[in-house]
Amino acid sequence: MTGTSSAAPGRFGPVWLVATREIRTRWESKAWRLITLVTLIAVVGFVVVMKLVSGGGPDATVGYVGGQAVGQQITASGKATGLEVETRKVSADAGRQQVRDGDLDALVRIDPRGVVHVTAKRELGSDVEAAVTALAQQTAIHEQVTKLGGDPATFERAVAAAHPQVTNLEPPRTFSPDQLALGVIAGVLIYLSLMMNGQIVAQGVVEEKSSRVVELLLAAVRPWQLMAGKVLGIGLLGLAQMVVIAGGGAIAAVATGVLTISIAATASVVVWLVVWFVLGFFAYALVFAAAGALVSRQEDVGGVVMPPLMLVILGYVIGVSVLPSDPANGVVRVLSWLPVFSPTLMPIRVAMGGVPAWELVLAVALIVLAIPGLIWVAARIYSNAVLRTGARVKVRDAFRPL
Amino acid sequence: MPPSQDGSLLPASPTPGVGLTVRDVTKRYGDTLAADAMSLDLAPGEVLGFVGSNGAGKSTLMRIILGVLASDSGQVLWQGTPITADGRRQIGYMPEERGLYPRMRVGDQLHYLARLHGLSSSDADTSVDRWLARLGIAHYRGSEVQKLSLGNQQRVQLAAAMVHDPVLLVLDEPFSGLDPIAVDVMSQVLRDTAARGVPVIFSSHQLELVERLCDRVAIVRRGRVVAAGTVDELRSGSAMQLVIDAPGARPGWADGLAGVAVHDSGGTVTVLELSPGTDEQAVLKAALATGPVRSFAPRQPSLAELFRHVVSEEVTA
Numbered sequence: 001m002t003g004t005s006s007a008a009p010g011r012f013g014p015v016w017l018v019a020t021r022e023i024r025t026r027w028e029s030k031a032w033r034l035i036t037l038v039t040l041i042a043v044v045g046f047v048v049v050m051k052l053v054s055g056g057g058p059d060a061t062v063g064y065v066g067g068q069a070v071g072q073q074i075t076a077s078g079k080a081t082g083l084e085v086e087t088r089k090v091s092a093d094a095g096r097q098q099v100r101d102g103d104l105d106a107l108v109r110i111d112p113r114g115v116v117h118v119t120a121k122r123e124l125g126s127d128v129e130a131a132v133t134a135l136a137q138q139t140a141i142h143e144q145v146t147k148l149g150g151d152p153a154t155f156e157r158a159v160a161a162a163h164p165q166v167t168n169l170e171p172p173r174t175f176s177p178d179q180l181a182l183g184v185i186a187g188v189l190i191y192l193s194l195m196m197n198g199q200i201v202a203q204g205v206v207e208e209k210s211s212r213v214v215e216l217l218l219a220a221v222r223p224w225q226l227m228a229g230k231v232l233g234i235g236l237l238g239l240a241q242m243v244v245i246a247g248g249g250a251i252a253a254v255a256t257g258v259l260t261i262s263i264a265a266t267a268s269v270v271v272w273l274v275v276w277f278v279l280g281f282f283a284y285a286l287v288f289a290a291a292g293a294l295v296s297r298q299e300d301v302g303g304v305v306m307p308p309l310m311l312v313i314l315g316y317v318i319g320v321s322v323l324p325s326d327p328a329n330g331v332v333r334v335l336s337w338l339p340v341f342s343p344t345l346m347p348i349r350v351a352m353g354g355v356p357a358w359e360l361v362l363a364v365a366l367i368v369l370a371i372p373g374l375i376w377v378a379a380r381i382y383s384n385a386v387l388r389t390g391a392r393v394k395v396r397d398a399f400r401p402l
Numbered sequence: 403m404p405p406s407q408d409g410s411l412l413p414a415s416p417t418p419g420v421g422l423t424v425r426d427v428t429k430r431y432g433d434t435l436a437a438d439a440m441s442l443d444l445a446p447g448e449v450l451g452f453v454g455s456n457g458a459g460k461s462t463l464m465r466i467i468l469g470v471l472a473s474d475s476g477q478v479l480w481q482g483t484p485i486t487a488d489g490r491r492q493i494g495y496m497p498e499e500r501g502l503y504p505r506m507r508v509g510d511q512l513h514y515l516a517r518l519h520g521l522s523s524s525d526a527d528t529s530v531d532r533w534l535a536r537l538g539i540a541h542y543r544g545s546e547v548q549k550l551s552l553g554n555q556q557r558v559q560l561a562a563a564m565v566h567d568p569v570l571l572v573l574d575e576p577f578s579g580l581d582p583i584a585v586d587v588m589s590q591v592l593r594d595t596a597a598r599g600v601p602v603i604f605s606s607h608q609l610e611l612v613e614r615l616c617d618r619v620a621i622v623r624r625g626r627v628v629a630a631g632t633v634d635e636l637r638s639g640s641a642m643q644l645v646i647d648a649p650g651a652r653p654g655w656a657d658g659l660a661g662v663a664v665h666d667s668g669g670t671v672t673v674l675e676l677s678p679g680t681d682e683q684a685v686l687k688a689a690l691a692t693g694p695v696r697s698f699a700p701r702q703p704s705l706a707e708l709f710r711h712v713v714s715e716e717v718t719a
Contacts, residue, residue: 017517025506212501216562219468219495220518222487387470389499401472 014221018229019236022204026237035196036241043185043249050181051256059083060128063090063098065109074108077135083127095119108132114143178259180324182266183351186273189246190347191316194280195309197238198288202305204230205292205386214386223383227293231285235278242277246270265353272350272360279367280343284308286371286378293385294393304392315344327352333359339367420481421445421601422467422570427476429462429625436462437473438625444570444601449592451612452605453709454622460605461498462625464574467603468495480570491519494568498575498605500559504548508539508558511547512565519566526565533561537587553581560588564595571595573604577611589615613705621712629712636708641675643701644682648672650693659688673701 026032060078062085064070071087078085090098095107099121105128107119116136118124124132142152205227208214217226250270253259259266291304318341322332327349336345342363349355385398422444429437437459444450452460465471467478469490478485503511509530516526534540537557542550547558556579563573576588592615596602606612612619613633620630629636641663648655649670656664656672661680666673676682682700689695703711 014518017514021514024510207503211504212497212499213503214501215465215470215497215499216495216501216515217518218470219493219497220491220515 014225015229019233022233040245040248044252047252051258060105061086063088063095063104063107078131081130083131114139179352183348186351187319187348194312198284201285202288202292209296224379227382235281269351273347276343276347286374290378290381293382296389315341319345319348337363339370423479425477427473435625447599449596449616450603451616451619458622459625492569494563494571496563496573502547509543516565571602609706644674645701647696648689
């Protein structure tokens with residue numbers, strides 16, 4: 001045929017046109033923008049809450065009567081028992097009043113005999129009690145050291161310098177509560193994103209079937225082009241969504257100083273999250289597109305996407321239930337190499353740290369190898385099923401052409 | 403009737419190798435032959451009506467021409483060579499099952515379809531403007547398709563088939579569900595398109611419309627083209643009809659006349675069908691014998707009658 005005004009020809013021109021339409025449609029959708037915004041606010045909000053809860057100030061405020069040394073001793077005892085204590089030098093009367101008003105958690109006075117007197121409002125919190133008990137014990141030890149003719153300061157230095165020599169039979173797994181939190185957030189994000197964007201793909205395919213526009217489209221583009229464009233468009237937008245949410249959360253975490261791990265480590269978690277989203281999305285979206293092509297009504301989408309969706313949910317549940325308590329679990333480790341579970345398990349493991357490079361290479365290689373096979377299977381099912389309207393098409397039938 | 407035993411016995415295309423040629427296209431669904439060695443020729447500027455009962459294979463052939471469906475065997479040629487995917491992108495198509503994105507705006511939707519069919523963005527803009535204006539729906543450009551009345555949705559559907567300036571039009575039941583004004587618009591678009599040299603093929607059950615609009619007609623039955631040609635050509639083999647208005651005649655007056663069959667009778671009017679070679683003057687004499695004769699005229703069978711004839715002939719055959 002003579003084409004005078006042929007634009008964007010070839011195999012990939014139409015794919016890009018379809019992708020562009022998908023991006024535009026989602027972008028113009030209020031629901032999509034709302035979900036993205038709410039998720040971003042939730043993640044940033046979580047970071048801010050963490051900051052307020054953990055790093056928002058001292059754990060306890062204790063007033064003391066006496067010299068600066070008393071204050072330093074209180075702080076040191078607090079640190080020894082894992083409590084961040086703010087100390088304030090006060091007069092006895094003002095201190096009592098502040099304890100009564102709740103401005104001070106306790107008032108401490110060490111009398112000349114070395115006895116530690118603690119004034120609390122109604123009862124002493126157990127953590128503060130532990131700290132002041134340690135203080136009392138230390139004062140007693142100092143008393144005894146002095147009595148025996150020693151110097152308490154020398155004694156303290158000797159105690160502080162005493163460390164056991166630990167030998168690890170295996171390399172240590174550095175694993176902080178921050179990394180645990182980061183792992184769980186990464187898991188939740190990738191799970192939500194795969195679930196949401198996967199279903200958007202399936203619903204998009206069914207929308208074209210149920211509105212019958214698909215026949216009009218297939219008169220202009222090949223089925224694989226339509227499927228690829230849809231997966232690409234929704235995937236790119238999902239990727240942007242993930243970058244905004246994960247990046248926003250990471251920036252908030254670094255800015256508020258909530259994370260004690262390095263910026264480089266945080267950035268690496270975000271990058272791996274994005275990599276696993278891309279790999280996981282394309283693997284699962286192809287399955288979701290093929291599944292969507294089997295049915296003709298939006299009501300039936302839930303049924304066909306359930307099996308692949310279960311795998312996403314399963315990976316997520318295993319990840320967040322097993323890994324935090326047992327990061328070295330051998331079964332989960334092996335599962336996280338498999339393309340079915342790697343997109344949900346690997347981001348959690350990476351965030352928690354201690355994943356050897358060879359495991360990452362293996363998991364990425366396996367899923368990258370699986371994707372061409374999935375493309376072939378998905379394109380075949382999609383092409384054969386997408387024009388069969390009415391009853392649900394059996395997967396077996398979808399392998400045969402119409 | 404022209405010979406109908408073999409679907410390939412069609413009048414030759416005016417200029418072979420130009421326009422659309424369908425050769426022996428066969429498509430089988432399980433045990434059903436949806437298309438049984440179907441052949442057609444369509445010359446530039448020609449309007450071909452495609453008629454047949456539901457399930458006769460009209461939509462199957464159209465979908466095969468579009469490449470939406472693959473045939474088991476046979477060929478679709480455009481200007482003498484097998485049609486390519488790029489060639490198919492330049493066909494204008496209206497599927498039997500109408501469909502557009504319900505939540506997409508009219509202008510965006512047509513622009514998108516034009517781009518998919520290979521137009522550049524600026525050409526698509528121009529074409530969308532032209533067709534929205536031509537079909538009188540320019541003020542719905544920014545509306546979602548689902549918010550339009552059914553009639554206006556049909557206009558958008560027609561615009562979707564026309565927006566990329568197709569070199570061939572394939573319309574499956576374009577007139578179904580149209581109001582009378584939309585029927586006129588559709589008819590005019592088909593005529594104008596054909597006048598520009600674009601071949602048009604459309605299916606319809608509204609046979610008067612087909613008779614009025616089409617240069618040629620193809621009748622399909624059980625996956626086979628059983629008759630094709632101009633309406634006059636289709637008529638040439640059929641029996642001559644006489645319409646006689648004889649107020650004094652009793653029912654059954656014409657029974658027993660040699661070579662004559664009563665086709666229809668109602669009131670004072672009787673329609674007779676004469677076998678070839680029957681002397682109509684003998685019939686006139688018989689009519690006059692019943693009393694006064696107000697009118698005595700030959701009649702051309704309509705396409706609807708020809709169609710019924712062809713289909714019933716096949717059933718009894």
